[in-house]
Amino acid sequence: xxxxxxxxxxxxxxxxxxxxxxxxxxxxxxxxxxxxxxxxxxxxxxxxxxxxxxxxxxxxxxxxxxxxxxxxxxxxxxxxxxxxxxxxxxxxxxxxxxxxxxxxxxxxxxxxxxxxxxxxxxxxxxxxxxxxxxxxxxxxxxxxxxxxxxxxxxxxxxxxxxxxxxxxxxxxxxxxxxxxxxxxxxxxxxxxxxxxxxxxxxxxxxxxxxxxxxxxxxxxxxxxxxxxxxxxxxxxxxxxxxxxxxxxxxxxxxxxxxxxxxxxxxxxxxxxxxxxxxxxxxxxxxxxxxxxxxxxxxxxxxxxxxxxxxxxxxxxxxxxxxxxxxxx
Amino acid sequence: xxxxxxxxxxxxxxxxxxxxxxxxxxxxxxxxxxxxxxxxxxxxxxxxxxxxxxxxxxxxxxxxxxxxxxxxxxxxxxxxxxxxxxxxxxxxxxxxxxxxxxxxxxxxxxxxxxxxxxxxxxxxxxxxxxxxxxxxxxxxxxx
Ligand code: SF4
Ligand code: SF4
Ligand code: SF4
Numbered sequence: 392x393x394x395x396x397x398x399x400x401x402x403x404x405x406x407x408x409x410x411x412x413x414x415x416x417x418x419x420x421x422x423x424x425x426x427x428x429x430x431x432x433x434x435x436x437x438x439x440x441x442x443x444x445x446x447x448x449x450x451x452x453x454x455x456x457x458x459x460x461x462x463x464x465x466x467x468x469x470x471x472x473x474x475x476x477x478x479x480x481x482x483x484x485x486x487x488x489x490x491x492x493x494x495x496x497x498x499x500x501x502x503x504x505x506x507x508x509x510x511x512x513x514x515x516x517x518x519x520x521x522x523x524x525x526x527x528x529x530x531x532x533x534x535x536x537x538x539x540x541x542x543x544x545x546x547x548x549x550x551x552x553x554x555x556x557x558x559x560x561x562x563x564x565x566x567x568x569x570x571x572x573x574x575x576x577x578x579x580x581x582x583x584x585x586x587x588x589x590x591x592x593x594x595x596x597x598x599x600x601x602x603x604x605x606x607x608x609x610x611x612x613x614x615x616x617x618x619x620x621x622x623x624x625x626x627x628x629x630x631x632x633x634x635x636x637x638x639x640x641x642x643x644x645x646x647x648x649x650x651x652x653x654x655x656x657x658x659x660x661x662x663x664x665x666x667x668x669x670x671x672x673x674x675x676x677x678x679x680x681x682x683x684x685x686x687x688x689x690x691x692x693x694x695x696x697x698x699x700x701x702x703x704x705x706x707x708x709x710x711x712x713x714x715x716x717x718x719x
Numbered sequence: 720x721x722x723x724x725x726x727x728x729x730x731x732x733x734x735x736x737x738x739x740x741x742x743x744x745x746x747x748x749x750x751x752x753x754x755x756x757x758x759x760x761x762x763x764x765x766x767x768x769x770x771x772x773x774x775x776x777x778x779x780x781x782x783x784x785x786x787x788x789x790x791x792x793x794x795x796x797x798x799x800x801x802x803x804x805x806x807x808x809x810x811x812x813x814x815x816x817x818x819x820x821x822x823x824x825x826x827x828x829x830x831x832x833x834x835x836x837x838x839x840x841x842x843x844x845x846x847x848x849x850x851x852x853x854x855x856x857x858x859x860x861x862x
Pocket of ligand 3: 616621622623624626627628629652653656657
């Protein structure tokens with residue numbers, strides 16, 4: 392993989408300098424260990440810090456809708472400059488899905504596509520190669536990852552620490568972009584979704600038991616919602632008090648209702664970037680819920696979110712011949 | 720399950736077809752199980768999945784959503800949306816371990832008093848089989 396950092400920084404500096412661009416969102420090295428932080432770049436100095444490495448797991452598309460919309464001062468002009476955004480394959484699907492839902496307009500963003508050979512699962516990495524204070528670098532090296540730390544290079548087999556979402560990724564190349572950095576990567580053989588299959592093979596009580604244990608851990612921090620590029624409702628049901636759609640108390644009953652509601656709201660919208668699961672402090676495998684629903688949507692309704700900007704939103708449309716074998 | 724367990728079943732019926740169908744069953748003196756608690760909504764497409772969640776949390780052992788036959792919706796297409804969304808919900812609930820016998824959906828028109836009876840019988844029977852819903856029912860906490 393020849394992702395050329397020089398080229399990336401040069402392009403970023405050029406884009407950030409454009410009159411029509413407010414800022415560019417990319418990745419930069421974090422303060423310690425395997426951390427990578429989002430970078431909001433306005434000039435060439437900022438662009439010089441940008442990186443794109445196997446540690447860039449975060450989906451930056453969430454900053455498109457997370458940015459605070461300040462009121463326009465009286466007599467002032469609204470700032471309608473664009474936001475430039477660096478995206479991997481999965482992130483680009485979030486952008487497409489936002490376009491479908493009219494969460495953003497196409498002329499509000501400059502999309503810089505980064506073909507992605509797969510990122511690492513930082514938790515898994517830290518488990519096998521304990522994190523130190525010193526910021527580490529990482530690179531793609533053919534079928535391996537290269538960990539560079541304290542002047543030392545360690546080769547790590549790709550399959551050892553590849554993130555789960557990447558094992559199942561069907562779109563490593565950005566599906567939407569204005570500028571593409573580097574060459575497209577070749578798609579790889581997909582792993583079986585063992586996590587979901589294993590659950591499907593259990594009987595209903597077995598699944599109830601499994602999820603009871605998981606949902607019981609939820610602390611209702613709503614990180615999963617906040618990080619999600621597609622959870623951007625101004626008036627989220629979880630914040631509503633009147634009517635109270637989801638009770639705020641933290642107990643198994645409410646946690647289950649909340650988790651089902653969250654997963655359901657993402658049905659036909661989730662683009663499987665895995666961010667919700669990554670940030671969950673209770674390590675709840677939210678990805679299994681998302682992927683199960685995504686597969687149902689794909690198999691039964693022949694729909695895939697975040698690939699076609701002209702598609703109709705899944706839950707706000709229907710086909711006359713949608714399956715109805717479950718109806719009495 | 721004890722043989723004489725009587726389940727609570729909450730039914731969300733659309734105003735224009737299923738509610739009228741249930742009404743017809745009543746005026747035609749059709750006998751059907753009395754375990755069902757009917758809540759009238761304007762359209763099956765109005766049934767938020769959280770209604771279903773809430774019913775289960777608050778003590779229902781089964782939930783039924785019923786609307787007009789496809790093509791008959793008073794609002795033209797509300798039941799098509801309901802079919803898609805609640806179909807997904809059924810899959811999701813099954814995946815998190817809610818017995819699929821607890822959630823049903825049906826099309827019952829205003830003239831189908833007898834179909835209504837069958838639907839209720841099936842729903843109640845299934846809920847009975849599935850037994851009292853303990854899953855994520857809201858529990859009163861004793862301090
Ligand atoms: S991030 Fe995890 S713990 Fe926090 S609300 Fe979501 S599921 Fe619960
Ligand atoms: S639900 Fe999770 S995996 Fe899906 S788009 Fe949101 S953050 Fe990504
Ligand atoms: S949880 Fe539902 S209501 Fe809340 S932001 Fe996400 S999609 Fe919107």
